[in-house]
Amino acid sequence: MQAVGADPVSGPNCIPLRQYPPYGSSIESADGEGQGPKGLDFNNDSIRRGFVRKVYLILLGQLMCTLGLLALLTCDSDVKLYVAESRVMFLLAWVGMLVILGVLTCNEGARRKAPTNFIFLGAFTLGQSFLVSVMACRYAPKEIFMAVVITAVICLGLTVFAMQTTFDFTMMGGMLVSFLLVLVLFGFVSVFTNSSMISKLFVCLGALVFSFYLVFDTQMMVGGKHRYSISPEEYIFAALNLYMDVVNIFLNFVQMIGGSDG
Template identity: 25%
Template sequence: IDERGRAGFIRKVYLTFTLMLLFTVAFVAMCLVMPEINEFQLENIWLLIVVFIVAITVEIMIICCTSVSRSSPTNLILLGVFVICEAYIVGFICAFYSTELVLLSLALTTVAFIGMTIYAYTTDNDLTIWGGVLFGMLLFLLALIIISFFVRVKWLLIVILILGILLGLFLVAYDTQ
């Protein structure tokens, strides 16, 4: 791909991510200001299970079926369904955390995403050599998450939050290249 095509691809990827994040943020915001949504989610756990199954099914279709993932508008419809499912799941998860922690997550993700977008547009660095390090960081983050199930301290949740955001953003940049 020439430089112009690559730049166009990166713009398209980041526009898609931005729209996905905005939808998820909007749904989580509704969950924060309208407790009846979380009450509905908690009273209808079966719906969460259905949403999980749909999300996993759509993800498998997008990853494994190239004929589906590369044909428009089918790929966009599947992506939309996936985003709706993930927003529902994130909204459900946020019900178990303080509004303060959710807002901190939103602010950090927004700032980091803007920074990573600027970096992805302007860098000439090859990030693909960092795959092993990113995988190691992913395993470390997973270990911290497992520890947090048993050790419930706020600072550990904040560390997990920051590492998760940074790792997610670096994985996006890594995959973009």
């Protein structure tokens, strides 16, 4: 099973279960019904542009870190073998990532106060990058490169679509959570069936679900005419959501490409 770990459940991918802000202050309604921080009007164009710019700069740093570690740990065959067999490092990274994710999700101070928020985010990114590298060690460099290129093209296209479309995906939060739960249950079923066809269908559905999440999180970040948006003080949380979406899309595609040749 893939365990699109996080966003979905834990498994080979070992990405933590996706968490949505349980607090009211990080989500604002476009009509002013949200409980965003006083003195910050998210509809102000200058604030919004600065917020989006900051989120994408943070996301770029996270992705560069992940790609760098991925290349470092998968290009050399000896390092690749050591990483793939290092269960202690795998468990430490997985547990540490879950703990940090819980802190960032539940502790508003840890998310909003610098440099604490950047320290936590950096540690989470390193842990996630290592787990991504562990999974990628099962595949050839050519397959990994193809998955990176496909992920980059799709994420860029989805981002442009999310910013240009008039359809409001921020209203679909409940539906996306339902899709995620169905995906998780489908993943458990695929473990016991041991069918390559079901496994391929699982990763295809995973890529589709997280593509919707990427559009959803992008619109939550840009705000504007969308019904709901993330508070401009939650740039760490916004970057974390987008990062996990991109990583999960990549993990699904690398499994899809790697499984196509047996």
